[in-house]
Amino acid sequence: MTAVKSAEADRRPNLFHFTRLPRPMVDHADGIYLWDRTGRRYIDGSSGAVNVNVGHGNRNVIDAMKRQLDRVSFAYIFQFENEPAIELARGLAERLPNGLDRIYLVSGGSEAIEACLKLARQWAVATGQDKRWKIIGRMPSYHGISLGALAVTGDDVLTKTFDPIGRPMPLVPAPLVHRDHDNLSMEQRGVRYANMLEEKILEEGPESVLAFIMEPIGGAATAALVPPDSYFPRIREICDRYGILLIHDEVMTGIGRTGKFLGGDHWSCRPDIVALSKGLSSGYAPLGALAATQRIVGPVLEMGGFLHGHTYGGNPVACAAGVAVLGEVDRLGLVANSAAMGELLRGELEALSARFPFVADVRGKGLFMGAEIYADPWPRSHCRKASTPICGSSIWLSNAD
Ligand SMILES: Cc1ncc(COP(=O)(O)O)c(C=O)c1O
Known part of the structure; x- marks a missing residue:
């Protein structure tokens, strides 16, 4: 989720978090989506802190x-x-x-x-x-x-x-x-x-x-x-x-x-x-x-x-x-759904990895997938040997849709 500087953030002089990054003011959520006060919609791709496994706004819960x-x-x-x-x-x-x-x-x-x-x-x-x-x-x-x-x-x-x-x-x-x-x-x-x-x-x-x-x-x-x-x-x-x-x-x-x-x-x-x-x-x-x-x-x-x-x-x-x-x-059969959707996600990530040599080592299970992003966009053989990963990026999706 992109941090957006909002006027709302300036209205919290008494509250502090672990970084000073401005962030949007959340308004409401449903399924895999969150909305901020300006009406902008976000896909909750990380599923919050990798925790919103059944999605937002679940009526039964x-x-x-x-x-x-x-x-x-x-x-x-x-x-x-x-x-x-x-x-x-x-x-x-x-x-x-x-x-x-x-x-x-x-x-x-x-x-x-x-x-x-x-x-x-x-x-x-x-x-x-x-x-x-x-x-x-x-x-x-x-x-x-x-x-x-x-x-x-x-x-x-x-x-x-x-x-x-x-x-x-x-x-x-x-x-x-x-x-x-x-x-x-x-x-x-x-x-x-x-x-x-x-x-x-x-x-x-x-x-x-x-x-x-x-x-x-x-x-x-x-x-x-x-x-x-x-x-x-x-x-x-x-x-x-x-x-x-x-x-x-x-x-x-x-x-x-x-x-x-x-x-x-x-x-x-x-x-x-x-x-x-x-x-x-x-x-x-x-x-x-x-x-x-x-x-x-x-x-x-x-x-x-x-x-x-x-x-x-x-x-x-x-x-x-x-x-x-x-x-x-x-x-909702969410465990099996995570396995099935995870395979779909893996396929897409592997396609990205094939296209962009700095995306390497697509890995994970179910909807818990990660990849490493390398500093140098070199051919993969070089990438593996010569460059250190700058980060392990993780992609986590809510199971809600
Ligand atoms: C593997 C693992 N253990 C423990 C924790 C700590 O959980 P909490 O942030 O709820 O204290 C986390 C949080 O991300 C985690 O990923």
């Missing part, structure tokens, strides 16, 4: 939220159960694979990551493994903006300023296999990158390592990076060998975005803990969740409970939105 608002808008989760939260947990457990049926509700992606990290640590303590506290992440990666999430994020620009007050964790290279110049096949490269995790575990001391966190398909930091198939089973094997938990960050890739319910479902992955948000409420309310197996949650609850909680965790209105979104994902 809005009505479900209104019904919930009429009943009760807030009841503190420490004091009351609420039906939408129970139903949302049930709905997620039914759709998630491999025993990921214990759900903890929060209000966003970074909160979901914080909850994952803390649950992992508490599991270690509850099972007599107090020495395990290191959580290995990948470079580059993005897991959120709060201090805990930044500690496992591989992005120097975002993290360096805050390193002194956080606790930066070890990182291993993300499998940017398409940039490697060796004689290995893609599958061999996948194993080689996974093996870097084992090397890091040995370097850090296996008894100190608690978990490995990764985005199954890369998001903001790597523009829909899809590792070779061989990467996933090898990562699981290494985690099992050293008793390390595998955390999948599906904040961006979850809830059908990639043409499967979870990104990791493309490889039948078996993570121990999964973080969800974004598409879970599709932008209708702040909502996030972690899903874990009973093996992890059981000892923590037996020990006395999860030392975690936010005022708005399990909020009834947000959960009503989540339940309705899951219903719409099913009713």
Whole structure:
């Protein structure tokens, strides 16, 4: 979306955002479109922050939220159960694979990551493994903006300023296999990158390592990076060998975005803990969740409970939105639609790549696609070898049309 200087922007002297870029004043939205106050219409090509999975203005979601608002808008989760939260947990457990049926509700992606990290640590303590506290992440990666999430994020620009007050964790290279110049096949490269995790575990001391966190398909930091198939089973094997938990960050890739319910479902992955948000409420309310197996949650609850909680965790209105979104994902067949429309999008992007040599490495799954834009518009053979990508561009579309 092009930032448009508008008189409206000058009328907010008290509000600040992460950049000073002027932006249009939104007025209303419907399906894949947003309108600003001047009547200009925008295609929401990025689907908001890659979260409006069911599109804008969905009547069923809005009505479900209104019904919930009429009943009760807030009841503190420490004091009351609420039906939408129970139903949302049930709905997620039914759709998630491999025993990921214990759900903890929060209000966003970074909160979901914080909850994952803390649950992992508490599991270690509850099972007599107090020495395990290191959580290995990948470079580059993005897991959120709060201090805990930044500690496992591989992005120097975002993290360096805050390193002194956080606790930066070890990182291993993300499998940017398409940039490697060796004689290995893609599958061999996948194993080689996974093996870097084992090397890091040995370097850090296996008894100190608690978990490995990764985005199954890369998001903001790597523009829909899809590792070779061989990467996933090898990562699981290494985690099992050293008793390390595998955390999948599906904040961006979850809830059908990639043409499967979870990104990791493309490889039948078996993570121990999964973080969800974004598409879970599709932008209708702040909502996030972690899903874990009973093996992890059981000892923590037996020990006395999860030392975690936010005022708005399990909020009834947000959960009503989540339940309705899951219903719409099913009713409209949006997971299959993402797979089908993604193939169409891939074809178009590949055609662009064939036409413009600086557009390279079209990749992704479903409506979660990325490409790399190279600085020098040279022939592709040169491009790959001689030039560094200036950015990984991602294209994300809402599923709503
Ligand atoms: C993979 C991933 N994890 C975590 C987050 C953080 O989510 P939030 O912005 O809701 O805090 C994001 C946000 O873009 C993300 O893409």
